[in-house]
Amino acid sequence: xxxxxxxxxxxxxxxxxxxxxxxxxxxxxxxxxxxxxxxxxxxxxxxxxxxxxxxxxxxxxxxxxxxxxxxxxxxxxxxxxxxxxxxxxxxxxxxxxxxxxxxxxxxxxxxxxxxxxxxxxxxxxxxxxxxxxxxxxxxxxxxxxxxxxxxxxxxxxxxxxxxxxxxxxxxxxxxxxxxxxxxxxxxxxxxxxxxxxxxxxxxxxxxxxxxxxxxxxxxxxxxxxxxxxxxxxxxxxxxxxxxxxxxxxxxxxxxxxxxxxxxxxxxxxxxxxxxxxxxxxxxxxxxxxxxxxxxxxxxxxxxxxxxxxxxxxxxxxxxxxxxxxxxxxxxxxxxxxxxxxxxxxxxxxxxxxxxxxxxxxxxxxxxxxxxxxxxxxxxxxxxxxxxxxxxxxxxxxxxxxxxxxxxxxxxxx
Amino acid sequence: xxxxxxxxxxxxxxxxxxxxxxxxxxxxxxxxxxxxxxxxxxxxxxxxxxxxxxxxxxxxxxxxxxxxxxxxxxxxxxxxxxxxxxxxxxxxxxxxxxxxxxxxxxxxxxxxxxxxxxxxxxxxxxxxxxxxxxxxxxxxxxxxxxxxxxxxxxxxxxxxxxxxxxxxxxxxxxxxxxxxxxxxxxxxxxxxxxxxxxxxxxxxxxxxxxxxxxxxxxxxxxxxxxxxxxxxxxxxxxxxxxxxxxxxxxxxxxxxxxxxxxxxxxxxxxxxxxxxxxxxxxxxxxxxxxxxxxxxxxxxxxxxxxxxxxxxxxxxxxxxxxxxxxxxxxxxxxxxxxxxxxxxxxxxxxxxxxxxxxxxxxxxxxxxxxxxxxxxxxxxxxxxxxxxxxxxxxxxxxxxxxxxxxxxxxxxx
Numbered sequence: 001x002x003x004x005x006x007x008x009x010x011x012x013x014x015x016x017x018x019x020x021x022x023x024x025x026x027x028x029x030x031x032x033x034x035x036x037x038x039x040x041x042x043x044x045x046x047x048x049x050x051x052x053x054x055x056x057x058x059x060x061x062x063x064x065x066x067x068x069x070x071x072x073x074x075x076x077x078x079x080x081x082x083x084x085x086x087x088x089x090x091x092x093x094x095x096x097x098x099x100x101x102x103x104x105x106x107x108x109x110x111x112x113x114x115x116x117x118x119x120x121x122x123x124x125x126x127x128x129x130x131x132x133x134x135x136x137x138x139x140x141x142x143x144x145x146x147x148x149x150x151x152x153x154x155x156x157x158x159x160x161x162x163x164x165x166x167x168x169x170x171x172x173x174x175x176x177x178x179x180x181x182x183x184x185x186x187x188x189x190x191x192x193x194x195x196x197x198x199x200x201x202x203x204x205x206x207x208x209x210x211x212x213x214x215x216x217x218x219x220x221x222x223x224x225x226x227x228x229x230x231x232x233x234x235x236x237x238x239x240x241x242x243x244x245x246x247x248x249x250x251x252x253x254x255x256x257x258x259x260x261x262x263x264x265x266x267x268x269x270x271x272x273x274x275x276x277x278x279x280x281x282x283x284x285x286x287x288x289x290x291x292x293x294x295x296x297x298x299x300x301x302x303x304x305x306x307x308x309x310x311x312x313x314x315x316x317x318x319x320x321x322x323x324x325x326x327x328x329x330x331x332x333x334x335x336x337x338x339x340x341x342x343x344x345x346x347x348x349x350x351x352x353x354x355x356x357x358x359x360x361x362x363x364x365x366x367x368x369x370x371x372x373x374x375x376x377x378x379x380x381x382x383x384x385x386x387x388x389x390x391x392x393x394x395x396x397x398x399x400x401x402x403x404x405x406x407x408x409x410x411x412x413x
Numbered sequence: 414x415x416x417x418x419x420x421x422x423x424x425x426x427x428x429x430x431x432x433x434x435x436x437x438x439x440x441x442x443x444x445x446x447x448x449x450x451x452x453x454x455x456x457x458x459x460x461x462x463x464x465x466x467x468x469x470x471x472x473x474x475x476x477x478x479x480x481x482x483x484x485x486x487x488x489x490x491x492x493x494x495x496x497x498x499x500x501x502x503x504x505x506x507x508x509x510x511x512x513x514x515x516x517x518x519x520x521x522x523x524x525x526x527x528x529x530x531x532x533x534x535x536x537x538x539x540x541x542x543x544x545x546x547x548x549x550x551x552x553x554x555x556x557x558x559x560x561x562x563x564x565x566x567x568x569x570x571x572x573x574x575x576x577x578x579x580x581x582x583x584x585x586x587x588x589x590x591x592x593x594x595x596x597x598x599x600x601x602x603x604x605x606x607x608x609x610x611x612x613x614x615x616x617x618x619x620x621x622x623x624x625x626x627x628x629x630x631x632x633x634x635x636x637x638x639x640x641x642x643x644x645x646x647x648x649x650x651x652x653x654x655x656x657x658x659x660x661x662x663x664x665x666x667x668x669x670x671x672x673x674x675x676x677x678x679x680x681x682x683x684x685x686x687x688x689x690x691x692x693x694x695x696x697x698x699x700x701x702x703x704x705x706x707x708x709x710x711x712x713x714x715x716x717x718x719x720x721x722x723x724x725x726x727x728x729x730x731x732x733x734x735x736x737x738x739x740x741x742x743x744x745x746x747x748x749x750x751x752x753x754x755x756x757x758x759x760x761x762x763x764x765x766x767x768x769x770x771x772x773x774x775x776x777x778x779x780x781x782x783x784x785x786x787x788x789x790x791x792x793x794x795x796x797x798x799x800x801x802x803x804x805x806x807x808x809x810x811x812x813x814x815x816x817x818x819x820x821x822x823x824x825x826x
Contacts, residue, residue, distance in 0.1 A: 173598065287499035
């Protein structure tokens with residue numbers, strides 16, 4: 001993988017020109033993407049910008065985000081050849097920070113569940129996960145140091161876990177979703193993939209102009225609550241093992257750990273998340289579903305078929321449950337700094353029939369809290385399994401610092 | 414004006430065909446819009462749908478909302494000829510309810526403050542207000558029974574007051590903003606203009622599928638808190654008179670009234686609103702502002718120039734202030750049903766140099782609470798002045814019922 005932090009260091013030190021850094025990504029895409037299929041389209045030639053913290057950083061953009069310079073096809077034939085007039089807000093934030101947009105990465109149709117043809121760079125017989133399939137794979141394959149994705153259920157943290165890369169799904173709305181195709185306005189969150197926690201922190205700090213998101217030179221020792229999310233069912237052996245190993249490594253590194261059982265309202269919110277998601281999707285994708293029904297991806301269409309009778313009253317009740325759960329979760333964070341939990345049930349499933357299961361992610365998306373994936377182990381077949389570090393709403397810096405702590409603890413194992 | 418309720422009654426009774434109702438709007442547009450300039454473009458021929466509560470209802474759509482069948486130009490040459498692939502969520506909600514989209518109404522550039530050429534149908538020497546200029550004027554001139562607008566500061570309630578029509582800015586996110594050009598994601602709210610309170614209630618109920626928004630046969634007598642918004646400065650004589658008359662009429666009709674002074678945090682939120690609005694606009698309109706600077710409308714561009722140094726910390730503080738103010742406002746509503754306050758400082762300003770002042774609106778947009786404009790008096794020059802009725806967040810039905818009470822009380826005066 002290409003480390004963003006290392007690239008910045010070499011560019012700053014004059015060891016590497018920003019243009020050479022961009023050229024290196026173009027070469028890697030040329031060499032590898034035919035096999036992996038992470039990009040829908042990409043630049044043939046590209047230059048670095050001359051200034052900004054992300055100069056020389058080539059970035060892959062999930063293809064549900066508007067770009068004026070590339071088509072934006074939403075993973076669907078309904079948007080074949082679609083060319084937006086302008087750039088999404090997050091694309092502009094990257095450009096303003098000096099980055100070079102190198103291409104568009106594959107997405108399941110409208111960031112839902114129908115798999116793309118993208119392969120997992122760790123083991124090409126497996127899915128990279130979804131819906132941000134191409135962005136996770138492009139970083140994992142060493143094609144780009146940074147890529148943008150989105151999460152509505154588990155579309156950032158799950159593919160990051162499957163591909164063995166770091167990712168942050170920031171607090172809700174820390175990054176604007178303007179110009180990003182909407183699935184659910186209460187849930188959709190833009191996030192970043194990069195090779196390690198320091199790299200995603202640098203990307204997020206540069207995009208937001210929030211220097212406090214950069215990792216401090218001294219990483220504080222966190223108070224960690226370990227959560228197994230029993231309400232979501234049991235994990236596979238590799239998922240459970242990843243959580244056990246990460247917890248043990250953190251404890252050995254000095255963190256105080258305790259197992260936490262979530263209040264009942266939290267489990268209720270976990271059950272409410274699909275109601276919010278699909279009710280809003282029926283409105284957000286009304287034109288696609290109602291006027292292009294036959295062209296809709298089959299798994300997404302079936303989901304929408306199944307949820308079309310959800311009433312406003314059921315939606316209101318789900319939203320109310322989520323509000324109460326957010327308050328309860330805020331109280332959980334009074335005694336701990338972060339939660340440590342599963343990123344996915346286990347390693348990436350075999351084949352491309354499914355992008356995997358978001359059951360350990362969807363609650364946290366609904367809560368709006370920052371989640372960071374940290375790779376924890378390599379299971380059979382060379383497949384990574386990660387864990388996620390979760391902080392209270394708005395405490396993205398704290399999530400990153402604790403994730404760095406866990407990452408370092410795992411490296412010392 | 415065309416009453417939506419009356420059209421529905423006549424169509425249901427078989428006195429008028431749905432197609433004839435649509436034809437009537439097309440005729441009115443043909444007869445009047447050359448003088449008023451409420452439409453950017455409209456259908457030459459249009460048919461009614463055969464079913465749905467809004468069959469036979471011709472609707473004007475503010476031109477920042479995506480439509481597949483009409484260009485969507487955002488009031489800006491930057492989007493000249495722009496044709497979105499699909500329809501905005503609210504456009505689809507209208508279609509699903511049986512309405513006919515008749516055309517696109519004028520908007521200030523990106524729903525900001527640069528006036529359009531639209532004239533006020535009540536007195537063509539005056540502005541109709543903005544930013545939803547065309548939608549307010551189209552309803553006021555009797556061209557359509559229903560039109561959609563948006564409010565970020567005061568872009569619905571102010572033009573409704575200036576044009577003498579009813580309007581609801583619903584609770585934040587009651588209507589989805591998917592496919593509506595974003596200015597500020599915390600503030601932007603889609604709403605409806607129609608001839609009277611019953612008409613906007615019918616439109617909103619049909620779009621949302623929420624029957625509870627229809628007015629009940631018996632209108633309850635509300636407990637009203639009268640608010641002068643001193644923190645926003647003094648109104649003009651006609652604005653003060655409108656509020657006095659509406660309060661007196663409501664009291665005479667049996668409502669319990671008391672003057673309320675808002676807690677200090679509310680005034681603080683009033684001051685914080687522009688910080689939230691412009692910080693988000695810099696991100697939402699980054700492509701337009703940074704890559705099309707010369708083509709930006711001058712007043713909007715100056716606003717963005719003036720606010721470009723707002724820091725994330727200042728924004729965070731403003732958001733935090735708004736959160737605390739929302740909690741304080743919820744407590745204000747423990748003892749009253751609705752607030753009654755100014756819709757605008759006074760009647761529509763002369764000329765087209767300004768769309769008027771949003772100072773009595775912007776707080777309530779930030780609070781996310783439902784606001785309904787009720788025309789209260791006709792000032793010099795035949796210019797209407799309205800008042801607004803405001804309920805707690807989520808109590809849109811209550812806002813409509815109390816607004817109907819005030820409307821009836823004023824009619825009996």
